[in-house]
Amino acid sequence: MAFGFVSGLSPFDPATPVNSPTAPPFRPIDPARRLELHLASHTVELSHARKAIEQFAASQGFDETAQAQIGLCVNEAMANVIRHAYSGVTGKPILVIAETPVAPGAVENEPGPVLKITVRDWGNGQNPAELPPKPYNPLEPGGVGLICLRGLMNEVTYTPQPDGMLLTMLKRK
Amino acid sequence: MNPSIPLTSGTDLVPSARQEGTAVIAAIRGEIDLHNSPELRTAMLDVLLRGDPKKLILNLDQVPYMDSSAVAVLVEALQKLRRVGGKVFLTNLQPRVKGLLEIARLDTIFIVVKDEAEALSK
Numbered sequence: 354m355a356f357g358f359v360s361g362l363s364p365f366d367p368a369t370p371v372n373s374p375t376a377p378p379f380r381p382i383d384p385a386r387r388l389e390l391h392l393a394s395h396t397v398e399l400s401h402a403r404k405a406i407e408q409f410a411a412s413q414g415f416d417e418t419a420q421a422q423i424g425l426c427v428n429e430a431m432a433n434v435i436r437h438a439y440s441g442v443t444g445k446p447i448l449v450i451a452e453t454p455v456a457p458g459a460v461e462n463e464p465g466p467v468l469k470i471t472v473r474d475w476g477n478g479q480n481p482a483e484l485p486p487k488p489y490n491p492l493e494p495g496g497v498g499l500i501c502l503r504g505l506m507n508e509v510t511y512t513p514q515p516d517g518m519l520l521t522m523l524k525r526k
Numbered sequence: 527m528n529p530s531i532p533l534t535s536g537t538d539l540v541p542s543a544r545q546e547g548t549a550v551i552a553a554i555r556g557e558i559d560l561h562n563s564p565e566l567r568t569a570m571l572d573v574l575l576r577g578d579p580k581k582l583i584l585n586l587d588q589v590p591y592m593d594s595s596a597v598a599v600l601v602e603a604l605q606k607l608r609r610v611g612g613k614v615f616l617t618n619l620q621p622r623v624k625g626l627l628e629i630a631r632l633d634t635i636f637i638v639v640k641d642e643a644e645a646l647s648k
Contacts, residue, residue: 396561399593403559421622428593432560489631492601497594497630504629 386413387452394435394445394474403428406451410468413453415526422505423468423524429498430472430520438476438518448473467507468524475517482511533577535569541588543573550577551642555588558596567599574603580612583645587618597630604636613637615645 388409392398407424415423431447439445451470481499489496502509508523528547535543535552539562543552552573558566574582582603604614615637619627627633639645 396559399559399561400557418625421625425593425622425626428559432593432595435560491631491635492605497597501594501626501629 386454387450390449392431392447392449393443394439394447395443396432396435398447399428399431402431402449406449406470409451410524413468414466415468415524419524419526423470426502426506426522426524427470427472429501430522433481433498434472434474434476434518437479437481438474440477446475466526468526470522470524472520472522473514473517478513478516478518480511480513480518482509533573535573537565537569539566540569540573543577545577545579546646548579549581549583549646550574550579551583551585551646553585553588557591558589558599559591559593560595563593563595563599566596567602570599570603571606574606579607580610581615581645582607582612583615583617583642585617585642586620586623589623590620591622592626594626594630597626597632600636601632615639615648617641617645 388405390402390405392402403424406427407420410420410423411417427449431449434447435441449470449472451468453466453468489500502522505524506522507525508521510521512519512521528549531545533543533545533550533552535541539554539556539558540552541555543550545551550573552570554566556562584600584603600614600616606612607614616627617639618641619638624633624638627636627638637645637648639648
């Protein structure tokens with residue numbers, strides 16, 4: 354796993370209003386507010402990623418309960434990628450990015466501090482949100498991961514990509 | 527009082543297991559996710575096969591974290607016990623594990639008790 358606090362380009366730089374006609378569309382976000390994890394599709398990466406994300410969430414002021422929820426959701430999202438998007442094949446890329454566009458208005462209609470996490474894979478493009486709906490039965494296997502994401506994060510969006518899937522999760526303080 | 531018969535699990539994830547009458551009491555240890563939950567599943571199925579319990583008591587005192595794949599192992603054990611009219615008790619839940627069971631709506635399906643003694647008395 355390669356990870357660290359890195360700078361990058363993001364449309365969520367709070368210094369730049371998203372809809373400003375004069376500002377450039379992208380500006381570097383503060384490195385202290387962005388974590389990028391370049392991972393491989395192997396289950397040994399789950400705990401590394403979870404702990405790195407939890408540490409990042411802590412550094413952004415999220416309390417212990419929220420840290421645990423965020424870590425669990427990243428774990429579940431990655432496990433879904435490994436099991437379903439990559440069908441258990443190891444060594445495939447997973448990119449997890451966490452960032453905190455903290456300023457009000459940095460995200461359209463976003464009133465306050467928020468942690469944005471994206472999980473990008475280059476797998477089979479299966480959209481978990483489009484699986485046939487069935488009533489959740491705790492005694493049947495499967496489904497708990499998605500229940501966690503939807504129950505613990507404020508927003509969960511799967512965006513199909515030409516070559517895989519992008520999951521975006523928002524967690525507000 | 528029933529004699530306590532040790533059961534070996536062959537994995538550090540289940541550092542101790544013993545049989546007391548028709549009950550099997552096992553401790554689980556470690557952070558459990560998709561990486562090691564298959565190992566936990568093998569150990570649990572082995573303990574269930576050899577102990578053939580009507581009551582399974584799992585002490586989760588040393589489990590600070592588990593994900594949905596670990597929950598699936600617990601549910602599989604529960605299903606096996608239910609088929610023979612048995613019950614599964616979970617003791618000493620840590621906050622993260624408790625939170626996961628709650629959101630998965632499993633906190634009312636397993637019997638959650640304070641400790642092993644309470645589970646044995648039920």
